[in-house]
Amino acid sequence: VMVEGYxxxxxxxxxxxxxxxxxxxxxYAYPEPEGFADHPVLPDGAYYSRxxxxxxxxxxxxxxxxxxxxxxxxxxxxxxxxxxIHADWDRxxxxxxxxxxxxxx
Numbered sequence: 001v002m003v004e005g006y007x008x009x010x011x012x013x014x015x016x017x018x019x020x021x022x023x024x025x026x027x028y029a030y031p032e033p034e035g036f037a038d039h040p041v042l043p044d045g046a047y048y049s050r051x052x053x054x055x056x057x058x059x060x061x062x063x064x065x066x067x068x069x070x071x072x073x074x075x076x077x078x079x080x081x082x083x084x085i086h087a088d089w090d091r092x093x094x095x096x097x098x099x100x101x102x103x104x105x
Contacts, residue, residue, distance in 0.1 A: 011083035013076055015059075025062065025072065027079030028054035029087065039082035042074035055079045 013027040029036050037048045045061030048054070057075045065071035084091050 009083075009087055009089070011080050013079060018059075023059040025057040025059070025075055026052075026054045027076065029083035033083065033086035033088075035086040036082050039078075039086060041078040041082060043071045046075050046078075055082075 009029070009031065011027070011029050013025065015023060015025050017023040032053060037050065041048075041055055043057070043061065043065065046055055046057040049056050055075070057072075062068050062071050062075075083089070084094070
């Protein structure tokens with residue numbers, strides 16, 4: 001799976017429970033497009049780690065946020081947008097209206 005998965009461009013995100021002080025949400029693009037690391041992302045507390053080659057958002061930044069769901073969604077959305085913009089993806093072909101299937105039961 002990894003061989004085929006990394007044979008194309010991708011944006012990936014997830015949660016790492018950590019091995020030190022705390023866990024963090026992460027997001028990266030492969031291959032990393034030029035400008036990705038410098039793209040502004042949300043929320044406050046999110047940053048690009050040059051050491052790890054990915055954006056990180058400490059768990060505490062989400063847990064302590066006024067609206068944790070929105071804080072995390074902003075991180076996921078803005079890091080995806082960073083990958084899509086800098087890799088020049090055809091977003092109209094990739095993205096779907098999230099309410100498209102809401103009428104189904």
